[in-house]
Amino acid sequence: MEKMFDFVLTWQLLELPSVQNGLLAAGVLGLVAGVLGPLIVMRRMSFAVHGTAELAFTGGAGALLLGIGVGYGALIGAVVAALLLGLLGGRESDRDSVIGVILSFGLGLGVLFLWLYPGRASNKFGLLTGQVMSVDTVDLTLLVTSGAAVLVAMALIHRPLLFASVDPAVAVARGVPVRVLSPVFAVLVGVATALGVQVVGALLVVALMVTPAAAAARVTASPWRATVLAVVFAEVAALGGIVLSLAPGAPASAFVTAISFTIYLVCRLVAARRARSRRGISESGERPVSPAPA
Secondary structure (H helix, E strand, O other), X not given: OOOOOOHHXXXXXXXXXXXHHHHHHHHHHHHHHHHHHHHHHHOOOHHHHHHHHHHHHHHHHHHHHHOOOHHHHXXXXXXXXXXXXXXXXXXXXXXXXXXHHHHHHHHHHHHHHHHHOOOOHHHHHHHHHOOHHHOOHHHHHHXXXXXXXXXXXXXXXXXXXXXXXXXXXXXXXXXXXXXHHHHHHHHHHHHHHHHHHHHHOOOOOHHHHOHHHHHHHHHOOOHHHHHHHHHHHHHHXXXXXXXXXXXOOOOHHHHHHHHHHHHHHHHHHHHHHHHHHHHHHHHHHHOOOOOOOO
């Protein structure tokens, strides 16, 4: 317990270049996840994020087997997953089943790649739970470049994409290219998911891609406020999780997911309290007022 709260050791570890690279990677991921998250929640794509993460895991495992950068493999796998989901899951009624098929196939293929990989077991485990402390300069360059590309693309399509997410039928009637925006957004989500595999792993990437946005949606109905809150929540979870994991030497993903879940619970409590207050005001306003005595 003392080791977990060893502030001196934590401060010393924060001076290491590998830790600083990890914090920068987590900061970029938190920003990207916070920007994409509200639209993921609005478009009900949480399950799609999980399926994409499995293909990112498969790509990372394949890259590990071939001896190339895990980040590149995860990125390729996630983009392939996004394209498959866009091509095969065009109809909403088929989407969940298509995601399930792709998810199971990707997970099975990834397990095979890891079984064939003769290297250290820690590298295999890191694909599932994250290996943020192993982010080197090459990985960091890829992550920052990919994150910047996603943010630029979102700045260009955010307004029509938001319109299409809120009311797709009216958006189509107004000439918004909904059929083009959907696969483009899926690819952006795939790229962001691939970035998350390096930080929190394939199994827990939903903790940053979905949970902060789901928490923000509980306390505000404004898309812009939800985006700002989602970014703040994602950054607190990502950076805070890494800092808390330094002294005990535990996987950062455990702390990242714990912070995300705590934020979500707090936001639910705030929303429930607001709802009770509104009901109390409504009930008190409906009570008849007694006439004044003559």
